[in-house]
Amino acid sequence: xxxxxxxxxxxxxxxxxxxxxxxxxxxxxxxxxxxxxxxxxxxxxxxxxxxxxxxxxxxxxxxxxxxxxxxxxxxxxxxxxxxxxxxxxxxxxxxxxxxxxxxxxxxxxxxxxxxxxxxxxxxxxxxxxxxxxxxxxxxxxxxxxxxxxxxxxxxxxxxxxxxxxxxxxxxxxxxxxxxxxxxxxxxxxxxxxxxxxxxxxxxxxxxxxxxxxxxxxxxxxxxxxxxxxxxxxxxxxxxxxxxxxxxxxxxxxxxxxxxxxxxxxxxxxxxxxxxxxxxxxxxxxxxxxxxxxxxxxxxxxxxxxxxxxxxxxxxxxxxxxxxxxxxx
Amino acid sequence: xxxxxxxxxxxxxxxxxxxxxxxxxxxxxxxxxxxxxxxxxxxxxxxxxxxxxxxxxxxxxxxxxxxxxxxxxxxxxxxxxxxxxxxxxxxxxxxxxxxxxxxxxxxxxxxxxxxxxxxxxxxxxxxxxxxxxxxxxxxxxxxxxxxxxxxxxxxxxxxxxxxxxxxxxxxxxxxxxxxxxxxxxxxxxxxxxxxxxxxxxxxxxxxxxxxxxxxxxxxxxxxxxxxxxxxxxxxxxxxxxxxxxxxxxxxxxxxxxxxxxxxxxxxxxxxxxxxxxxxxxxxxxxxxxxxxxxxxxxxxxxxxxxxxxxxxxxxxxxxxxxxxxxxxxxxxxxxxxxxxxxxxxxxxxxxxxxxxxxxxxxxxxxxxxxxxxxxxxxxxxxxxxxxxxxxxxxxxxxxxxxxxx
Numbered sequence: 068x069x070x071x072x073x074x075x076x077x078x079x080x081x082x083x084x085x086x087x088x089x090x091x092x093x094x095x096x097x098x099x100x101x102x103x104x105x106x107x108x109x110x111x112x113x114x115x116x117x118x119x120x121x122x123x124x125x126x127x128x129x130x131x132x133x134x135x136x137x138x139x140x141x142x143x144x145x146x147x148x149x150x151x152x153x154x155x156x157x158x159x160x161x162x163x164x165x166x167x168x169x170x171x172x173x174x175x176x177x178x179x180x181x182x183x184x185x186x187x188x189x190x191x192x193x194x195x196x197x198x199x200x201x202x203x204x205x206x207x208x209x210x211x212x213x214x215x216x217x218x219x220x221x222x223x224x225x226x227x228x229x230x231x232x233x234x235x236x237x238x239x240x241x242x243x244x245x246x247x248x249x250x251x252x253x254x255x256x257x258x259x260x261x262x263x264x265x266x267x268x269x270x271x272x273x274x275x276x277x278x279x280x281x282x283x284x285x286x287x288x289x290x291x292x293x294x295x296x297x298x299x300x301x302x303x304x305x306x307x308x309x310x311x312x313x314x315x316x317x318x319x320x321x322x323x324x325x326x327x328x329x330x331x332x333x334x335x336x337x338x339x340x341x342x343x344x345x346x347x348x349x350x351x352x353x354x355x356x357x358x359x360x361x362x363x364x365x366x367x368x369x370x371x372x373x374x375x376x377x378x379x380x381x382x383x384x385x386x387x388x389x390x391x392x393x394x395x
Numbered sequence: 396x397x398x399x400x401x402x403x404x405x406x407x408x409x410x411x412x413x414x415x416x417x418x419x420x421x422x423x424x425x426x427x428x429x430x431x432x433x434x435x436x437x438x439x440x441x442x443x444x445x446x447x448x449x450x451x452x453x454x455x456x457x458x459x460x461x462x463x464x465x466x467x468x469x470x471x472x473x474x475x476x477x478x479x480x481x482x483x484x485x486x487x488x489x490x491x492x493x494x495x496x497x498x499x500x501x502x503x504x505x506x507x508x509x510x511x512x513x514x515x516x517x518x519x520x521x522x523x524x525x526x527x528x529x530x531x532x533x534x535x536x537x538x539x540x541x542x543x544x545x546x547x548x549x550x551x552x553x554x555x556x557x558x559x560x561x562x563x564x565x566x567x568x569x570x571x572x573x574x575x576x577x578x579x580x581x582x583x584x585x586x587x588x589x590x591x592x593x594x595x596x597x598x599x600x601x602x603x604x605x606x607x608x609x610x611x612x613x614x615x616x617x618x619x620x621x622x623x624x625x626x627x628x629x630x631x632x633x634x635x636x637x638x639x640x641x642x643x644x645x646x647x648x649x650x651x652x653x654x655x656x657x658x659x660x661x662x663x664x665x666x667x668x669x670x671x672x673x674x675x676x677x678x679x680x681x682x683x684x685x686x687x688x689x690x691x692x693x694x695x696x697x698x699x700x701x702x703x704x705x706x707x708x709x710x711x712x713x714x715x716x717x718x719x720x721x722x723x724x725x726x727x728x729x730x731x732x733x734x735x736x737x738x739x740x741x742x743x744x745x746x747x748x749x750x751x752x753x754x755x756x757x758x759x760x761x762x763x764x765x766x767x768x769x770x771x772x773x774x775x776x777x778x779x780x781x782x783x784x785x786x787x788x789x790x791x792x793x794x795x796x797x798x799x800x
Contacts, residue, residue: 216709
């Protein structure tokens, strides 16, 4: 019986030569494909100074940032990345544009394409939005998923992979724990797929049951409800942002109680391996999911993540454009 | 004029017939044998089946409503092509079927088109708001075959109780599509597929909690009740227990829930976005077993034609629903080939058993079916305005060759 599958969905982001022409999800990509993204990102980092270099790979190309959800950080890093590749950047403020006047998403895309965009960088509140947009745009436009609902945030996941590779070493030796609001997290899902493909020894998620999706262990992760067990022998601990609106709802009683049970503190880090590395996709809520002394401490890679974010987005933008050109 | 069909396999479960024979059909009436009757046309029925016309317990015609999705004429025409000559229409039209005039008008529109007979379910509450009783007697007199609240919630259990008491007073059957709204805010079965794709889930308890409540109220009031489009194992279990207790209930399942699981939504396939959602393998197996054992009486189409634009959006933003009237027969035949149902079990679940739910007379017209012919589901082959089916592009087996009524 015919149906589209996860494989088909991932296939949508590849050209006939199996190279990226969109970047929608880390799921379904091969180890070589993920490694190519990491290697390309490394090539934009000066090996001596660690600074991000400029490469005019996208001169004459137009990158359109379509953010249907507010974002400052991700949008800014995409903008910086595009400019370092010499692309022209247009930021479309969707809240002021026509979807609020009842125009369908598809009609809006066609209008924007007519303005000769080469790349759409898309953030949208609905899971599957980036897939939908990639299935609707003309073949020459590359779509980069900057976060869709709870589904995927592949560039964040890849910058986290680059951070891990540069600072924690070979994936095969690593136990990685992802902590907090797994249910609503597109970051967690994209990280899990990437870590699995890159060969991490063990992937754990730690969360209360209200923040765990159903049957999540079937994804090949070990599920823990308590930090003491979940952090034992962990090499990398990734704390997720917990949105304020989750607090004092049916999902969590208060930020204090969440911090007491799941906050990444110096005390709780003692359960993990000595020298455990700490990451967070940002923006961080100090005193909610992480203690300031941990976020700012010697084991924290949080600011490195931001820097690598630019290199990874440069890599993804340039690889997708190459994939589009090969396709033509 | 009389038509004679020779060597045809007559499958008429209500009459206990399943044999190759010759029949005479005249003015929608069927007679076995009939060698003495002069026939204007003689058909060689070798390899073909003759069955009663199908009865669908849930099909949306989109009338009254948005014309771009369909209408009484286009959808009854599609129904006839799929073998359905009798269609129960839920009251969640726009405007809702809460007045006698709208019920009468819908029946007249379908009669004028002349393809299939329509049996509207009147709204149980005014505007389907779940608050105030509708004028059920007016609805009944106008032609409503039952009353129901479609998928709309009741304001309170107390309101639901009074609705059932009043419907019982009038001897009306109540149609339920059980759903607890606070648990049904998602867009996919709450299982691993939705968890992986980051789609908000709808647990099976969204259905079973509402069903259990409604069954208790049915038991309390003694109203005749039908539960439609059940989607999960827990619901089959609850209906089985209710029937064992002698509560007057019947149930149906949509054909697509007997075939597809939540795996079909993978890749954000919006054609597989339906309500209730496609569920697990375990649920599908229990639904199949339910039809086989008779706990579930009937198979419906749950036809919901949609304009192409309704499915062109990110998955959670698409409208749920499948256009199904024309694929029920081939999908049913597939269940027979897979050994899930016998030929007569399938035909009974599409004819006399849903007919008994409505209490309509046995003579429902006749279908000459070619069970083996292959055809490809496409925008061109489907007569429905809605081309929203996950079987688009696939080749299925089985087609209605002719209708006699």
